[in-house]
Amino acid sequence: xxxxxxxxxxxxxxxxxxxxxxxxxxxxxxxxxxxxxxxxxxxxxxxxxxxxxxxxxxxxxxxxxxxxxxxxxxxxxxxx
Amino acid sequence: xxxxxxxxxxxxxxxxxxxxxxxxxxxxxxxxxxxxxxxxxxxxxxxxxxxxxxxxxxxxxxxxxxxxxxxxxxxxxxxxxxxxxxxxxxxxxxxxxxxxxxxxxxxxxxxxxxxxxxxxxxxxxxxxxxxxxxxxxxxxxxxxxxxxxxxxxxxxxxxxxxxxxxxxxxxxxxxxxxxxxxxxxxxxxxxxxxxxxxxxxxxxxxxxxxxxxxxxxxxxxxxxxxxxxxxxxxxxxxxxxxxxxxxxxxxxxxxxxxxxxxxxxxxxxxxxxxxxxxxxxxxxxxxxxxxxxxxxxxxxxxxxxxxxxxxxxxxxxxxxxxxxxxxxxxxxxxxxxxxxxxxxxxxxxxx
Numbered sequence: 001x002x003x004x005x006x007x008x009x010x011x012x013x014x015x016x017x018x019x020x021x022x023x024x025x026x027x028x029x030x031x032x033x034x035x036x037x038x039x040x041x042x043x044x045x046x047x048x049x050x051x052x053x054x055x056x057x058x059x060x061x062x063x064x065x066x067x068x069x070x071x072x073x074x075x076x077x078x079x080x
Numbered sequence: 081x082x083x084x085x086x087x088x089x090x091x092x093x094x095x096x097x098x099x100x101x102x103x104x105x106x107x108x109x110x111x112x113x114x115x116x117x118x119x120x121x122x123x124x125x126x127x128x129x130x131x132x133x134x135x136x137x138x139x140x141x142x143x144x145x146x147x148x149x150x151x152x153x154x155x156x157x158x159x160x161x162x163x164x165x166x167x168x169x170x171x172x173x174x175x176x177x178x179x180x181x182x183x184x185x186x187x188x189x190x191x192x193x194x195x196x197x198x199x200x201x202x203x204x205x206x207x208x209x210x211x212x213x214x215x216x217x218x219x220x221x222x223x224x225x226x227x228x229x230x231x232x233x234x235x236x237x238x239x240x241x242x243x244x245x246x247x248x249x250x251x252x253x254x255x256x257x258x259x260x261x262x263x264x265x266x267x268x269x270x271x272x273x274x275x276x277x278x279x280x281x282x283x284x285x286x287x288x289x290x291x292x293x294x295x296x297x298x299x300x301x302x303x304x305x306x307x308x309x310x311x312x313x314x315x316x317x318x319x320x321x322x323x324x325x326x327x328x329x330x331x332x333x334x335x336x337x338x339x340x341x342x343x344x345x346x347x348x349x350x351x352x353x354x355x356x357x358x359x360x361x362x363x364x365x366x367x368x369x370x371x372x373x374x375x376x377x378x379x380x381x382x383x384x385x386x387x388x389x390x391x392x393x394x395x396x397x398x399x400x401x402x403x404x405x406x407x408x409x410x411x412x413x414x415x416x417x418x419x420x421x422x423x424x425x426x427x428x429x430x431x
Contacts, residue, residue: 010398021397023281023302023304023317024302
């Protein structure tokens with residue numbers, strides 16, 4: 001997983017994301033902020049699953065689907 | 081005190097760069113007297129007394145060069161000009177012709193040579209983009225409806241139909257292409273450009289070259305909103321190393337001399353950089369770079385006058401330029417001065 005671009009993002013506490021290399025801006029929620037921070041720390045997909053399961057009341061199937069969807073969104077925006 | 085004359089003070093909805101340059105100079109460390117060179121007595125810059133100290137009407141650059149030169153010499157005899165910053169594409173060739181004579185009179189300019197000017201022409205973009213290792217969208221010049229049909233058959237749809245100076249429309253069919261072709265030719269004349277549509281974001285970089293391939297600083301933006309003519313209205317500063325490196329290659333390849341604006345598009349899926357245009361002068365949004373710490377007009381003046389100046393490109397990303405409209409009130413006597421006598425003094429030269 002290429003997190004080089006992710007490490008350059010400016011993310012506010014409220015989930016406002018600014019990509020200084022493209023000028024693009026995005027909004028995410030608390031869960032999204034946490035996932036991005038963990039990705040920036042080098043966590044892989046399985047580690048993200050474990051961390052999220054600990055913190056949220058969600059089934060593994062639901063979490064896996066949502067996490068895959070979020071990571072695909074990051075890829076679509078060239079963040080991963 | 082340094083006296084700098086600047087053209088393009090038509091701060092209208094399609095603004096010339098002059099007022100942005102003058103504002104950059106007035107907010108710099110330099111003690112500058114600013115002279116506006118206007119082609120129309122209703123150019124707003126003439127009346128902006130907090131920025132333009134004195135304005136003079138100029139003969140159109142499409143007229144004879146001798147009249148143009150005589151007018152500058154007359155202004156020089158009154159103002160003792162140190163520098164002229166030319167900001168309009170149409171007048172640059174005239175200044176190229178008279179630059180050496182102006183220098184003999186003590187007036188300094190930093191403008192491209194005719195060779196540099198021609199190398200960045202729209203019909204040379206393929207060669208230029210190849211030389212600096214980026215792409216440019218496939219395009220064909222059209223001077224007739226038959227040309228347009230052939231061009232769109234070759235390029236395919238969707239494509240961009242562009243005027244020779246301003247305005248561009250995305251055409252999804254031959255019917256739309258024909259409609260835009262007629263509209264643009266009627267408004268701006270020929271040639272009309274048919275260009276392959278590339279989906280992506282548009283970015284601009286402003287810079288200044290010393291004529292030896294060196295940069296005096298670069299500043300990049302993403303266009304956030306544009307006018308109907310495609311001009312930047314709101315923008316955000318970005319730090320994109322690939323764009324800046326592309327500009328360095330451009331400066332080295334052309335040994336560019338003077339201000340410039342590089343317009344590019346970054347393709348959405350591939351991240352490829354496409355060269356759209358090189359404008360041979362500072363853009364109208366140049367004040368944004370100065371406000372972010374890259375004061376290129378100041379650096380240009382210092383370079384010309386052998387004064388120390390910075391060349392770095394260190395600035396903060398995430399600064400947003402908000403362009404807005406405004407009104408001022410002036411007395412009819414000001415209009416009389418500029419329209420009847422060809423000059424208007426807003427602020428007297430200090431004794």
